[in-house]
Amino acid sequence: xxxxxxxxxxxxxxxEVKLYLKGERCNSAKCPIxxxxxxxxxxxxxxxxxxxxxxxxxxxxxxxxRFYGMMENQFKLFFVKAERMKGITGDNLIxxxxxxxxxxxxxxxxxxxxxxxxxxxSHGHIMVNSRKVNIPSYLVNEGxxxxxxxxxxxxxxxxxxxxxxxxxxxxxxxxxDPDRVYGKVKVIPRxxxxxxxxxxxxxxxxxxxxx
Numbered sequence: 488x489x490x491x492x493x494x495x496x497x498x499x500x501x502x503e504v505k506l507y508l509k510g511e512r513c514n515s516a517k518c519p520i521x522x523x524x525x526x527x528x529x530x531x532x533x534x535x536x537x538x539x540x541x542x543x544x545x546x547x548x549x550x551x552x553r554f555y556g557m558m559e560n561q562f563k564l565f566f567v568k569a570e571r572m573k574g575i576t577g578d579n580l581i582x583x584x585x586x587x588x589x590x591x592x593x594x595x596x597x598x599x600x601x602x603x604x605x606x607x608x609s610h611g612h613i614m615v616n617s618r619k620v621n622i623p624s625y626l627v628n629e630g631x632x633x634x635x636x637x638x639x640x641x642x643x644x645x646x647x648x649x650x651x652x653x654x655x656x657x658x659x660x661x662x663x664d665p666d667r668v669y670g671k672v673k674v675i676p677r678x679x680x681x682x683x684x685x686x687x688x689x690x691x692x693x694x695x696x697x698x
Contacts, residue, residue: 544695577689578678589623612639
């Protein structure tokens with residue numbers, strides 16, 4: 488599957504919001520969003536055109552898709568799955584995306600970015616309920632236990648990432664033991680538990696795909 492390989496900060500500038508594609512490094516003073524740099528390809532005094540309703544919906548979809556580091560076809564499959572579930576489609580979509588194994592590793596601070604988390608899973612470093620899983624889009628369930636394989640626990644990247652755990656902890660719906668490089672999904676999160684997407688209006692994505 489193809490994946491965007493260009494400058495990650497360019498995507499944040501395009502959406503005019505921090506997507507945390509570089510993890511906690513996005514909180515540095517060097518972040519283009521912090522510096523209030525404009526959209527890529529636009530001069531500092533360029534006048535932005537007013538977006539149509541379709542344009543607003545498209546930008547919202549691109550924002551969420553890029554936040555989770557996904558390509559269009561895979562993102563659409565998640566939407567179709569969310570649409571078939573009981574409940575509010577927009578809420579279902581965000582919760583499904585949050586349950587991806589690569590995202591959970593990032594939330595547990597086993598990886599410093601979602602790209603690094605995907606690499607850990609793809610290379611076979613991750614165990615779910617004592618079984619190796621190498622699919623980044625694997626959906627975790629309540630009670631699932633996640634840990635790094637014993638032979639991989641001393642990897643420098645994982646050790647560096649876990650330093651963030653002591654600074655910021657983890658979401659209340661997750662449990663982490665940094666010494667064992669072990670984590671557990673205590674409960675499946677609700678939509679309002681996902682605090683870094685509070686400004687996302689997922690109903691716009693539903694409207695876009697419903698056309």
